[in-house]
Amino acid sequence: MKTKLNNLKKIQVRVAIKIEGIVQGVGFRPFVYNLASKHNLSGYVLNDTKGVSIEVEGDKRSIGLFLKEIETNAPPLALIEKIKWKNLPLIGYRGFEIKSSQEEKEKFLPLSPDISICEDCLKELFNPKDRRYRYPFINCTNCGPRFTIIKDIPYDRKNTTMSKFKMCPECESEYYDPSNRRFHAQPNACWKCGPQVELLNKDGKKIVASDPIVLAAELIRKGKIVAIKGIGGYHLACDATNPSVIKQLRERKNRIDKPFALMMLDLKQVKRFCQVNPVEERLLSSSRRPIILLRRKNDSLPQEIAPGNRYLGVMLPYTPLHYLLLKEVKIPLIMTSGNISEEPIAYQDEDAFRRLRKIADFFLVHNREIRIRVDDSVGKVVNGKVILLRRSRGYAPQPLKLNFQVKKCVLAFGGHLKNTFCFLKKGYAFLSHHIGDLENLAAVLSLEEGIAHYKKIFHLDPEIVCCDLHPNYASTNLAREYAKKKKLPLISVQHHHAHIISVLAGNGIKERVIGVVFDGSGLGTDGTLWGGEFLVADYRGFERAGHLRYIHLPGGTKAIREPWRVGLSYLYEIYGDKCERIAQKLFPERGKKITIITNLIKRKVNSPLTSSAGRLFDAVSTILGLRETINYEGQAAIELEMLSRDQRTSFYPFKIIEKEGTFVVDMLPLVKTIVEKKLQGESKKLIATEFHWTLAQIILKMCELIRKKQKLNKVVLAGGVFQNNLLLKQTMSLLQNSDFEVIPPGIIPVNDGGISLGQAVVGYHRFESEGS
Numbered sequence: 106m107k108t109k110l111n112n113l114k115k116i117q118v119r120v121a122i123k124i125e126g127i128v129q130g131v132g133f134r135p136f137v138y139n140l141a142s143k144h145n146l147s148g149y150v151l152n153d154t155k156g157v158s159i160e161v162e163g164d165k166r167s168i169g170l171f172l173k174e175i176e177t178n179a180p181p182l183a184l185i186e187k188i189k190w191k192n193l194p195l196i197g198y199r200g201f202e203i204k205s206s207q208e209e210k211e212k213f214l215p216l217s218p219d220i221s222i223c224e225d226c227l228k229e230l231f232n233p234k235d236r237r238y239r240y241p242f243i244n245c246t247n248c249g250p251r252f253t254i255i256k257d258i259p260y261d262r263k264n265t266t267m268s269k270f271k272m273c274p275e276c277e278s279e280y281y282d283p284s285n286r287r288f289h290a291q292p293n294a295c296w297k298c299g300p301q302v303e304l305l306n307k308d309g310k311k312i313v314a315s316d317p318i319v320l321a322a323e324l325i326r327k328g329k330i331v332a333i334k335g336i337g338g339y340h341l342a343c344d345a346t347n348p349s350v351i352k353q354l355r356e357r358k359n360r361i362d363k364p365f366a367l368m369m370l371d372l373k374q375v376k377r378f379c380q381v382n383p384v385e386e387r388l389l390s391s392s393r394r395p396i397i398l399l400r401r402k403n404d405s406l407p408q409e410i411a412p413g414n415r416y417l418g419v420m421l422p423y424t425p426l427h428y429l430l431l432k433e434v435k436i437p438l439i440m441t442s443g444n445i446s447e448e449p450i451a452y453q454d455e456d457a458f459r460r461l462r463k464i465a466d467f468f469l470v471h472n473r474e475i476r477i478r479v480d481d482s483v484g485k486v487v488n489g490k491v492i493l494l495r496r497s498r499g500y501a502p503q504p505l506k507l508n509f510q511v512k513k514c515v516l517a518f519g520g521h522l523k524n525t526f527c528f529l530k531k532g533y534a535f536l537s538h539h540i541g542d543l544e545n546l547a548a549v550l551s552l553e554e555g556i557a558h559y560k561k562i563f564h565l566d567p568e569i570v571c572c573d574l575h576p577n578y579a580s581t582n583l584a585r586e587y588a589k590k591k592k593l594p595l596i597s598v599q600h601h602h603a604h605i606i607s608v609l610a611g612n613g614i615k616e617r618v619i620g621v622v623f624d625g626s627g628l629g630t631d632g633t634l635w636g637g638e639f640l641v642a643d644y645r646g647f648e649r650a651g652h653l654r655y656i657h658l659p660g661g662t663k664a665i666r667e668p669w670r671v672g673l674s675y676l677y678e679i680y681g682d683k684c685e686r687i688a689q690k691l692f693p694e695r696g697k698k699i700t701i702i703t704n705l706i707k708r709k710v711n712s713p714l715t716s717s718a719g720r721l722f723d724a725v726s727t728i729l730g731l732r733e734t735i736n737y738e739g740q741a742a743i744e745l746e747m748l749s750r751d752q753r754t755s756f757y758p759f760k761i762i763e764k765e766g767t768f769v770v771d772m773l774p775l776v777k778t779i780v781e782k783k784l785q786g787e788s789k790k791l792i793a794t795e796f797h798w799t800l801a802q803i804i805l806k807m808c809e810l811i812r813k814k815q816k817l818n819k820v821v822l823a824g825g826v827f828q829n830n831l832l833l834k835q836t837m838s839l840l841q842n843s844d845f846e847v848i849p850p851g852i853i854p855v856n857d858g859g860i861s862l863g864q865a866v867v868g869y870h871r872f873e874s875e876g877s
Contacts, residue, residue: 119148119193120168122159124175126186127217127503130260132246133157134203135288136180144171147198152206152259162198181247181392182217186506203283206259216252216260216562218503219336219479221394221423223248225286230425231432236275241318241426242300242473246290248392252502252538253337253475254292258562262291266474273298292473300473302426307462318426321469322433330354332443332465336424337479337498337538338452339443341465342368346436348407354439355409357464359446363737364411366396366418366481368440370431375399375419378406378437384486393499394423395482406437413744420481423499426471442480447544449551452478477558478551479538487830488837492850494828495523495858501538502559505853505862508613515869516556516567518584519861520600520627521575522738523854524548526556527861528565529869534610535559536853536862542738543579552583571596571868573603573860575628596868600627601638602647603863604823609644610866611853616819617643618848619650619811621804621836623718624824624856625665625738634658636717636824639768639807641815644870650811651761651768653721657712659705668723668741669695669733670702675724675776677706690784691728718800718826721772725796728779729789739825746829749793756799761806768810770803801835805843812845821848825856 124133129152137150137159146163161168172190179185222230226243229235237243244250257264272280276295279287287293294300304317314320321331328350330343341358343350345367355361369375372386379399381389389397398416411417420440422428431438442450443461451457452475458468483495493500507529515529524540537559540552559565572584574597581597588595604627605620620640629635630649637653656674664670669692676684676691688699705712722742726732731748732741757778760771775796782792808820820840827833827850840847853859 116165117163117195118165118168119160119162119195119198120190121193122161122172122175122188122190123156124159124185124188125156127182127184128157129216130246130251130291131182131217132180132286132288132290133183135246135283135285136183137175138201138203138283140171140174141201144168146171147201149198149202149204151204160193160198161201162195181223182220184503206261216255216258216502218252218393218499218501219250220248220392220499221421222425222428223392226425227428230428237295239316239429240296240299241302241424241429241471242292242294243425244290244292244294245286246288247286249290249292250336253477253479254473255562256476258564260291265291266476267292267294270294270299270473300471302469302471305468305470307458307466307468309458309468312467317469318429319433321467322430324467325434325438326436329466330357330464331467331469332457332461333426333430333469334454334457334471334475335426337475337477338450339457339461340440341443341461342430343439344434344436345406345410345439348409351407351409351439354441354464358441358444360441361736362412362740363446364414364416364418365439365441366420367410367437368420368422368427368431369437370428370435371421374437375421376402378402379417379419382486384489384491388484388486388491389419389421393482394420395484395493395499396420398483398485398494410439413747415747418483426469430469447542448547449541450478450480477538477555480541482539485830487833487849490849490851493852493854494856495539496525496536496852496854497539500852502535502563504533504535505611506613507532507534507610507866508615511869513568513869513872514566515569515571515865516565516587517571517598517861517864517868518552518573518580518587519864520573520857521578521580522625523856523858524552524580525854525858525861526552526559527865528559528563528567529865530563530565534862534865535563535565536859539858549579549583552580567591567593569594569596569868569872571598571864573597573628573864574599574630594872596871598864598867599630599647600860601629601635601640601824602642602867603860605640605642605647605821605863606644606866607853607859607863608821608823608848608850608855610862611851611859612848614819614848615644617641617817618819618821619808619815619817620647620821620823621808622824623826625719626715626717629716634713634715634717636715636719637721637770638716639811641811641817644866645874646871649767650815651770651807652716653718654769654771654773655714655716656720657706657709658715658717658720659702659712661711661713664720665723665735667734668720668727671720672724672727673699673702674706674712675728675773676780677703679773679777679780687780687784691730691780692733695733718824721776722826724776725779725793728776729783729792731789739828742826742829745793746797746831748790749797749831750790751831751834752794754791754795754798756802757795759799759803761803761810768807770807775799797829797831798835800832801839804836805839808840808845809843818844819846819848822850823855823859827855
């Protein structure tokens with residue numbers, strides 16, 4: 106961004122400046138105040154509903170330097186999107202002041218997410234001479250909670266959950282001093298006037314302790330499980346070096362195999378246990394503090410943390426309370442969401458005690474209310490690029506700048522798994538924090554609460570409602586009810602189309618592309634379950650250029666939980682009635698069930714057709730004997746990836762057939778080869794590796810055929826299967842070597858956590874083009 110300084114007159118001038126972006130609640134006004142004082146400028150600065158307004162009078166050269174420093178030295182949490190200015194007649198300002206916020210009827214402003222403790226506060230936290238020494242809620246304008254404490258905008262203390270805490274004279278003096286970094290830091294507090302920590306037993310009785318955090322650390326070292334109230338909800342913490350307590354946590358939480366997240370004190374500790382590259386290091390240490398999937402360095406931490414997985418999900422502390430705790434325990438901690446498996450994270454105290462008292466031995470709590478639950482974000486680095494798998498704390502509710510303007514406010518309700526919702530307004534997309542799988546009433550209520558909160562704090566009034574094409578998703582039902590109640594148009598968007606457009610919109614691209622979408626399933630326009638798709642798509646529509654061969658899914662959703670059924674379905678397609686004999690060799694413990702399920706397939710009873718790439722991974726995993734049933738989504742595919750190696754090998758046979766203008770990939774030769782090699786005793790590791798390489802080759806061949814036919818060269822990779830590092834890297838390499846421009850996943854979750862953005866964008870453009 107280059108400011109045209111040469112337009113300023115070479116005399117004393119007055120300039121009006123408008124700044125848009127994330128510029129409130131991040132220390133922008135005191136920054137401007139101090140900058141104006143530095144350059145001997147007079148005038149004022151204030152917050153309004155569009156951002157920050159400034160007027161300055163002074164020497165033209167000084168104003169030029171002032172503008173330049175605004176662009177180059179803005180506060181760390183600020184995100185400037187636009188600076189506009191114009192000359193005005195001199196008015197004779199005396200001095201520079203910070204004026205009160207302007208409120209208008211249509212309040213609309215991007216907000217900062219919750220931010221990790223900054224270096225200045227961290228130094229004070231451990232400085233015995235500082236008045237906030239070891240205060241668990243130390244913060245300033247550059248750090249601390251934002252989204253999880255706000256009730257309404259503008260972001261002033263009276264509109265946050267800190268309103269109940271009256272500042273002491275010392276804190277109040279800081280709060281009103283523009284030269285202080287705590288100027289208008291809304292959560293500003295200290296030992297005298299702010300929130301406090303308590304340690305309780307599972308019955309809610311207070312345990313008297315000179316320092317509850319020190320005692321909590323001692324209990325964790327002794328093998329206890331402690332529920333800890335953080336910024337966006339409760340975590341369950343225990344000793345990550347103790348296999349027995351990890352097993353106990355799994356039993357109590359009903360989380361059999363799904364990996365646990367870890368929290369480690371610093372990068373030095375992380376590097377003892379994990380491989381960390383420079384990009385991962387920067388991401389771990391960033392103010393957003395996501396969980397990052399890192400390659401294990403050794404087996405010094407128990408396998409029980411992440412069974413069958415070569416990666417560990419690791420984060421650094423992001424609150425002062427976490428730092429105090431981690432300094433005391435001196436060991437890595439399990440730091441997993443405070444919930445029973447598949448439920449939303451607990452964030453309200455009464456609800457947390459009700460739901461977690463059978464899991465946690467103790468509760469480390471505080472009396473600052475959490476306004477809305479927010480889970481930790483999860484990401485990884487592939488080929489030097491940051492890919493988010495869950496966009497939540499540290500990222501939401503920071504809006505995404507769109508490359509188009511919307512004339513009507515849009516609300517999209519997202520999918521069924523890894524649910525998020527999304528609003529579009531003006532030039533922004535408000536992609537929500539992680540809601541989770543809508544498998545129970547608590548999750549559905551969490552979705553409704555989240556939508557209501559966003560509507561309130563951003564003053565969003567939907568005029569178009571969007572949802573998934575699947576009529577039975579909980580999110581679809583909610584969207585249908587909402588649209589009916591508000592008398593709004595409801596637009597259903599095909600699942601895989603939404604996947605592609607979420608990646609395009611997240612990358613600011615608006616053109617027709619080849620979209621490769623590999624996932625578990627989504628309802629197709631032909632009534633079958635799609636999931637291995639090659640679409641040609643833009644914001645308005647799509648055509649299905651190709652897909653994987655259909656197979657039957659015996660038992661419907663039960664086949665997802667029991668992948669051996671999918672393996673059997675492939676065997677039936679390959680061997681017909683002879684499949685049972687081979688199945689008995691591959692799944693010997695299934696016995697008579699093999700005949701029963703084979704009959705379901707033969708008769709096409711409760712066996713919907715699917716083209717799912719996710720189910721193909723399940724089939725290969727179960728044929729290799731890795732996983733016949735799963736305990737969490739994607740487990741069979743993950744274990745297949747963990748067995749594979751990143752190396753170029755030969756690939757297995759497959760066929761591509763064109764039927765009525767659509768390319769269909771026949772996977773049966775591939776699966777048959779895998780079955781034969783398995784029965785011949787070939788290495789599972791080699792088979793798994795060659796399977797990945799073959800799938801990457803299939804994607805390349807299909808994209809080449811579509812390019813030739815459609816004259817398109819941009820390829821989008823989307824869908825949950827592309828969370829697979831090995832497949833993603835191999836596919837990108839092959840496509841790029843064949844001169845394709847590849848648009849990979851990025852800050853918008855590649856899984857179903859991103860489809861609400863795609864729904865909203867597609868729904869809006871369809872509404873506009875159809876004139877609905």
